[in-house]
Amino acid sequence: MTTANDQSLNTITSERRRLTNLAYRLLGSLSEAEDAVQETYARWYALPRHHRDAVEAPGAWLAKVAARICLDVLGSARVRRERYVGEWLPEPLPDSTPWTTGPTGGATVDPADRISLDESLGMAFLVVLESMTPAERVAFVLHDVFRYSFAEIAGIVGRTPAACRQLASSARRRVRASRTPTAPAAHQAGIVRNFGQAWQAQDIRALIGLLDPDATVVADGGGLTRASLRPVEGGERIAHHLTRLIAKAPRTATVVERTVNGRPGLAARHDGATVAVYAFDVAGERITRIWAVLNPEKLRPWATG
Secondary structure (H helix, E strand, O other), rough: OOOHHHHHHHHHOOOHHHOOOOOOOOHHHHHHHHHHHHHHHHHHHHOHHHHHHOOOOOOHHHHHHHHHHHHHHHHHHHHHHHOOOOOOOOOOOOEEEOOOOOOOOOOOOOOOOOOOHHHHHOOOHHHHHHHHOOHHHHHHHHHOOOOOOOHHHHHHOOOOHHHHHHHHHHHHHHHHHHHOOOOOOHHHHHHHHHHHHHHHOOOOOHHHEEEEEEEEEEEEOOOOOOOOOOEEEHHHHHHHHHHHHHHHHOOOOOOEEEEEOEEEEEEEOOOOOOOOOOEEEEEEEEEEEEEEOOOOOOOOOOOOO
């Protein structure tokens, strides 16, 4: 027999996936998102029982608290990232299955199965979010991705609804200015596969043919592993740069096809561990951007992938 307490507990625990979806988009880090969700639940259970019973919509209460926690984290994160060694990239989400049967086909594994994959989780989108102020990011994600009203957002960010509307509008302009035509996933898969094969074969000519002349590579090593501190620009320069990297790699290192944030990407593996994850932006027949995450602290969810 199910009691009212059981129903309440089920309602609360069923919100975890939605809260993690929200927090990851706000923070760009799965580990920080999980910490924020954990803190949200800690605050819920710290409430006196009669206060919890008085909450008419526990899911809304949890989401509001989680968003406020994320807003605080974003403020402190901006200070930390100013001291970050090299470029800072969002933490890539894994899918342990290759994308040979489709970029989102197959069963995902923990922790990726706690995140609903869509355009708002693409690496390009998350990188743009990093250029926003904390208030802009929260207002935009809550309104445009999760469909919160500006009145609800005002209560979270401590601004008026009109001010929140302006924040979201400013953020939306940033997104539109950065948006480029995105190749369908199946088409991107073919381009990325050819790129991976050419890279492992150290075929510079093929790499140059697959890279846009104005392509850019951004690498994030966090000062914990060797990585370019500044973006590498230009298709030909990138081809030579990547060829040098693969030539220095151990013979046992491999590059495998993996889904990264819901899109076809690559992962470099050595001695059973993922040492780098590569996300791509493809326009037409060429790769325009590559995001390389090498920071081992950001690759912990890929340990079993």
